[in-house]
Amino acid sequence: MRTYAIGDIHGQLGKLQAAHGLIAADGAGPEDVIVHVGDLVDRGPDSRGVIDWLMAGQAGGAPWVVLKGNHDRMFVGFVGDAGHVDPGLRADLSYLHPKIGGGATLASYGVLNAADRPLGPVWAEVQEAVPPAHVAWLAELPSRFARDEALFVHAGIDPDVALAEQVEDALLWIREPFLSDKRDHGPLIVHGHTVVEQATHYGNRLNIDSGAAYGGPLSAVVIEGREAWLLTPAGRQPILP
Template identity: 65%
Template sequence: MRTYAIGDIHGHLAKLHAAHALIAADRAACGDQEAPIVHVGDLVDRGPDSSGVIEYLMQGQGRGENWIVLRGNHDRMFLGFLEDPFTEDPILSPHVSYLNPRVGGEATLQSYGIPDAFSRPLEDIAPELTAIPQTHRDWLVAQPAYFTRGAAIFVHAGIRPGIPLEDQVEDDLLWIRKPFLTDRRDHGALVVHGHTNIEAATHYGNRLNLDSGAGYGHPLSTVVIEGRDAWLLTPEGRAELPRG
């Protein structure tokens, strides 16, 4: 059972287009036009074109592409800001606002034509949030927090070890690091995730981290998964990701 997956996009539409081109090449090479493409969340923030990323993925799903788009913590923060810009996500550090450049919300608003959000009072910005189309808001709300297929679980941040999938809470699915990242136990399926920025996509045996730092100017990782085996897609073809 084959599945394609793409790491944290963070507003980089050109990198997303390149990732889909790599998948198209692999599809042609293996003759599989049906395998789904899973995007593991964090569509927005930091990069230059969050609005374009959302529109591209929304339009693709609308025309029937077999694309699964998961909700990441940055996507949830964006939605929360749109609902009430004066209230932050409860998991976010109280010393860092959504609009802080470290989070990247200012770049997201800029992509919708709302400039200099971090340096202006929220009272001035709030009325301008009508620039974000309701279709984008509704689409983001509708995206799931996880997806299962074959021997893999796809989720943005990870899972809390030892808890059945149906009992996991969204805060963990979208935000967890420890104890998930340090747990070497088998989780019953390969957990494919992003959220925690590392140098390159890495297969740890029980999990596969795809966040290679696209939001910080690094590559966007694209992989193909068959069972619990995975390959990084490159312009030269597949590169095996050995199990750690």
């Protein structure tokens, strides 16, 4: 059984379409699921295009799973309430802070220079510009997906909590103690959220966030059992633990 996975997209529509091209070139069939591990929006130039493209693919029957990332949840929260603060976000940050990159997402909907203008008028424009269907779709995205010997999540899991009892805050935001935990979690945990130079297999987890938001590549991988390969224009490249 093959499962494909794509790392954090962050508004990079061209890279997303190229990643799907690599998956097609690998011979993916209608029974092979493609999982996107979240963070569709923020920082990159075309978050709206990414959402439109993924929604259209799913509506057309493509075997695509799209998971919710912390940035996706922050965007939904901001559209619903200009003062919303996600419980996972540092107290000194906000959705429009440059480190978060929400301004780039709003610009893709035509709301320009959001971080440099008064919040009230910006939020009023957002209500007119962001389609309710986009917000509803993002809000309803799942936070986990299990298939074969892998569990796909955005950020990771709390290693001290049973898999069945994991809460969304952990699945969307966790770094430590997950990243340094060497224990076998049962399934291979496939995740993004924490940028690495290239997709990396740690034995108990596979990190596929290679920094597309910061000029890095958008990784597309194929997983068979607990083995993984990076998809490249030259074909599969093993990702060894």
